[in-house]
Amino acid sequence: MTTPLLEVTDLVRHYELPREKLFGPPPLVKALNGVSFSVPPGRSMGIVGESGSGKSTIARLVMALDRPTSGSVKLEGRDLHTLPREQLRAARRDVQMVFQDPYGSLDPRQTVARIVAEPLQALAETSRAAQRERVGESLAAVGLRASDLDKYPHEFSGGQRQRIAIARALITRPKLIVADEPVSALDVSVQAQVLNLMQDLQQQFGISYLLISHDLAVVNHLCDDVCVLHHGRVVERGAPQHLFAHAAHPYTQALLAAVPRAEPTVVS
Amino acid sequence: MSLFLFKRVLTLIATLIGASIIVFGVLEILPGNAAQLLMGADASPEAVASLATKLGLDQPAWTRYWHWIGGMLRGDLGDSYAYSSPVVELILERLALTVPLALLAMTFTTILALLVGVTAAARHNKLGDVGLMGLTQIGIAIPNFWFAILLILVFSVKLQWFSAGGFEGWDDGIVAGLKSLLLPALSLAVVQAAILARITRSAVLEVMREDFVRTARAKGVSQRAVLWRHVLRNAMIPVVTVMGLQFSELLAGTIVVENVFYLPGLGRLIFQAISNRDLIVVRNCVMLLAAMVVVVNFVVDLLYAVIDPRLKASDI
Amino acid sequence: MPLLEVDNLQVALQTQRGPAEAVRGVDFTLERGETLGIVGESGCGKSITVLSLMGLLPSSASVTGSILFEGQELVGKGEREMCAIRGDRIGMIFQEPMTALNPVHTIARQVGEPLRLHRGLSAADARKEALALLDRVGIANAASRLDAYPHQFSGGQRQRIGIAMALACGPDLLIADEPTTALDVTIQKQILDLIAELVAERGMALILISHDLGVIAQSVSKMLVMYGGSVVESGPTATVFAERAHPYTRGLFAARPALGAPRGGRLATIKGSVPELVDLPPGCPFAGRCSYAVDACYTTRPPATPMPRGHEVRCIRLDEIAGVTP
Amino acid sequence: MSTIVVPSAAALTVPGFWRRALHHRSFAIGAVLSALLLLAAAVSFVWTPWSPYEMDMAHKLQPPSASHWLGTDTFGRDVGSLLLVGARASILVGVIAVGIGLVAGTALGLLAAAKRGWVEEGIMRLTDFSLAFPAILSAIMMTAVFGAGIVNAIVAIGIYNIPTFARITRASANAIWSREYVAAARACGKGTFAITMQHVLPNISAVLIVQSTIRFAIAILAEAALSYLGLGTQPPQPSWGRMLSEAQTMMFQAPLLAVWPGMAIALAVLGLNLLGDGLRDLLDPRLARAR
């Protein structure tokens, strides 16, 4: 058996809130209570669940932006949270992230060229010219023009910005892209464009996604596997088509039942 | 609540200890001493020396520091070199003026600022707004001692409504006392009110963009009522924060204004005590000021909780 | 007489880049007890349209056309008279339950406020009424939570409080501007069900705004599809869903990923992105993104073409499109 | 402020910036007034109508006339010339006092925001502590120890600016640190220092610019107050604050004497405040986006 691309084992994350009493333990928010799953190379995993179920917390832990209370996150067998700093840097090459808010995730003060090149600067010291070339390639891959290089984020629409964010994630040729609600802030018509793009890139570069969304249809569209998260635990997992057709866990069923169908039911 | 209070008390104590060391140290290197000053230029050196001994100025700094702190813990602040009367009495006398003055000035500041700030926000970008904000710009640019003289010129000299200064204490009644504090408080308040009005305006404008304002209006609440009933309280958090900072500015501002209105206040006491090298008075006054600032900030934090119920649970 | 009759409503807003026609000629009528949905993407003028009904437009807005509410003209009505109508005859629910409530007032006070304003109730009476309302919208233990503040409630509960507020005076028209967009699917369902229940119970008319076709499909009997400040298609919900006559409506439907669809299929997209109001052509607002567009589309505003079953579409290329099944 | 709006200084590099600036009323007025202030100081180095130090007791306290446009002071010096030269001191006070506060305060604030935990707690308690000493008070103590003089006055005002800048910087920097683009940079493996320099500092620069103009104005006023107490600029070097405080003693005989420096201060402060207000508007990304 090959090593999975991403293996998350027994991930627990409790947040301590500010102490309210002088003595006595601080209150805890149990965001994650033992989550395990793995993503084989080239396949994509979706995570769904209601608000506050711990989806973004998983994303932060996988990106090593936060430390787990216990449990491990292994990327191609390396535990990200125990790697020495230098190796962690190198490992970051293989995993990139796309955020929900296309307005907040791009530094308004930097040009598109700088934004997209940021992962390169942090990792390897390639020459300016080579960097620019790669940025150009990356932008082309998401359907933006080279003439956009020297523009600022505020000169783009929401959909275009999300493309820039994806271009930034692509530039290191990552094996895994963690996408935390990448399309929920976008308009329906733009959302489709971005989803198509993500799908194309997956086919083109063999990228795996860890796609986080509360929209079941979005996950269904892009992922090979889905985990349903409820109160910091995975309550059900499987291939989306199968899961959505034959949900076993009551929470999954409730979730599915609540999705409005685009079939008119009200008759005047 | 308890943790919050505990933290506050710790801060207060740390501040006071820090202040005591800094103040003592700084004053130690002041050139000149009280004995020489009290005796004057023509005094014989023998006289100066015996006064220095009497005041305990000839002892090492270390001893005097402990003497001071020890005395303070026992509630004895020592005797003023210059007035040869207990510092406690001196300070209490002065506080009876400075605290009411600062409070009155703060009241003026608040009333003026809220009126101007809310009115300007309500007329956002219209003539009234631009006019009022222009006024506040001017208010900010006028030094308070200058404004004080202007007030005296108009209200004391020309109209003779108020005396040009001085303060007779509270024995003649609250009204008489307040009357003599009116002009000083006003001249202190104008600059601060101008600053606060601008803060109020932008806070109100910010809150006016919030969704719940639209909700209130959708209920049929009129624009005015929305402003005073819904918006203002929400806008008070930044306003109160600034007010807390302004209170210490006001306390400091009294040094200047008390000079113009010849008021026997704490500010002038400190100023004179420094030039008289009446260091024991300076030390105690500065400690008092530092404590007052910390306490005022504490009150501000309590006010937050009063204003905003969201803060009650976690912060206090 | 219909409850509401909107005729050629036009709203122009003053923006940094000059005047923008946020609403360009919207017409519809609404009878008592009728439900109307408005769909369309962000910025197409949905909110502006309903805010003009409430008289809550930004002060820079200028409105023309006519809004007849029970026969009285609302356009140009004075602030004072509008205050009397708002919250009393017309109630409104907003999108963000987290921010739509005043964080520093208790919920009893907020729910009771319209009653005190319009019915002149005393504080105690208003409180009693508020309790009944909160009970009705399904706040558990309402009696003990009257003096709680909004932050002590979850998003779904807050939206219920918002509904209680809008319903306090028993309005004839309830406007819900994306009331569930900020909520989870499960909670969204509860809220939509609650609104539907109340509307049926009290015989109110409802205007529901959403960009989610599913929500519209399940909640309203009539609908408008808006694009660039104009209504591009309108009619009974079932008809619009069945016909999808306008190219934009088609694009919108096709762009939604469907739950349970097999993996790997591509979504149909509408090329380009939602334009800014100031950049819209004088003709059909959708012309710039429409694959059927001809020169005439850019220059003249398409008239409303009546279709069977009360269905209307604003497109001059209907014949060409009709051949392609949605 | 409950939420600190962090405008984008990117707007500064936007081609339209100057065009928009010209059309922004308060920015334009503010810029003109500030330019006048600079101009007055610059001109005074090469030319003044009269020598600002030349006394002429025979012509003291003269009203404005053709030869002395703004009249003469108690020593018979030309008020107009004094006003021009006085601008230098005012600028000096503003620049250095703000500079001290800006450099030290921003560094502390950035450090607090970047390190969090006890470093932040410590720095914030320190600023609390220093705020407990009002500026005038520390200035009085400093000048008592080191002697009255403009340098000490400036340093005292500058030191008082440090905690103010530290607090503002920390609050704005914390807001930036919670932005997703910082998370993105961290995900790329960027270090704290790099993020601070590349993302945080540029994005709070607008706040700092605005705050600097306000503090600049406040410093001019603080110098005036200190001069009133005799602790500011020392003779014969004129400063507006000192002119004002001297004129104050003559308020009844020669009120005009107090009006000129008063007006100069008011205009300078007004100019800087308007400039700050204007900058805030111009650097607001929401406005820049709608370009």
Next chain:
Amino acid sequence: QGRKDSMVVGMTLEPPGLDPTANAASAIAEVVHYNIFESLTKINADGKITPLLAESWEVSPDLKTYTFKLRRGVKFQNGEPFNAQAVKYSFDRAGGEKSTNKDKRTFANLSTQVVDDYTVVLINKEIDPDLPFLLGQATAIIVEPKSADTNATKPTGTGPYKLDSWAKGSSLVLSKSDSFRNPGEAKLKKVTFRFISDTAAQAASLMAGDVDVFKPIGTRAVAQFKANPQFQVISGGSRAKTILAINNKKKPLDDVRVRRAILAAIDRKAVIEGAADGFGTPIGSHYVPGAEGYVDTTGINPFDIEKAKKLLAEAGVKTPLELTMTLPPPPYARQGGEVIAAELAKIGINVKIQNVEWAQWLSNTYGGPHDYDLTIVSHVEPFDLGNYSKPDYYFGYDSKAFSALYDKIKQTGNAPERAKLLGEAQKMLATDAANGFLYQPQFPSVARKGVKGLWKESPIFVNDLSSMSW
């Protein structure tokens, strides 16, 4: 006026206590002297010495022994009798080891002998013809033994007024003493002193009617009252000498030509105008018009810029010469300094002005290291030529000839002879340019019309309330 029996008197400085034997601040004497406390003699406005607690006195021919006959029937305000024992106690205390009396040295030279209850004999170690004057000053007040130590806060004297109340920092009220020997003498029942240091506020307080008399008022505030019919402006000379003190020990100021150059560069008229708004009389030496043996020496170093430049060149001083001028807080010093700095600039002396507080001035300039080049100060002691015979004094003036001359003056009891010697001394100081002698200040007071009995001249700083009335 409705309030014929009370008056409000404005003063610039507040007394830091009310015991003039413990503290040198002149504000103390201005409140208490001749009002609460009295001395054996009284110095009058015209400088004449008249009896007060002493009825008469006799001087021995060698000028060393004084016999005072004391006034009878005088009581202290606490009921204790005034007698020779009180006098002896007061003078012994003032000269005693623990004394903090500013004139401690004077009293240490005296030995006081009680002859009977109403006669005392003072034996002076040195000859001092001015002793009756000295005994009229506030430092020589007669205190009552039991209350002496609390005089700072509860003054108990023999005078016509007693302390009523004192709101520190603001005002102090004196009311008529019931136990005073001559109840009819004081016409005002109540006198309030108000302390206002800001010049503009002083003027405002008068104009707003808060204060009836301001004495002395800041010179800058006076002009507007001159033309105002509701007020009277009173100004008169004093025994004070405002000088530009020159550190005679410092190079190049030790060269008499440099000092003369400095004097020649100074236009005294301009200085008086700038520093005191014209309230002053030029002086050429350390001596004032009206004092015994005064001669006009202003012609010795007249204002002459060319001469000044030449003198500097002669002395071989390279210009620009950098000097610092240390200025204490009073307006005359700060303003005068500015004027003199501007004047010296014209002959190539660049003066750096350094403003200091009194405490610094006293410990660094006047005392300790005498660390200064130039300073401006007013010497208010009436007879202080003796300071020029002390080489250690802060002037650093070291002249054998002057010391000898001064010794001779001290030994001389004969008035015309003394006057002649005093004239010589004045000329010697002027010729040596020992200091930059500037002017004799006049202290203007402003009072409402109708206030009577204000002293015009100020030989010493007192407010003799018993002479004042409406």
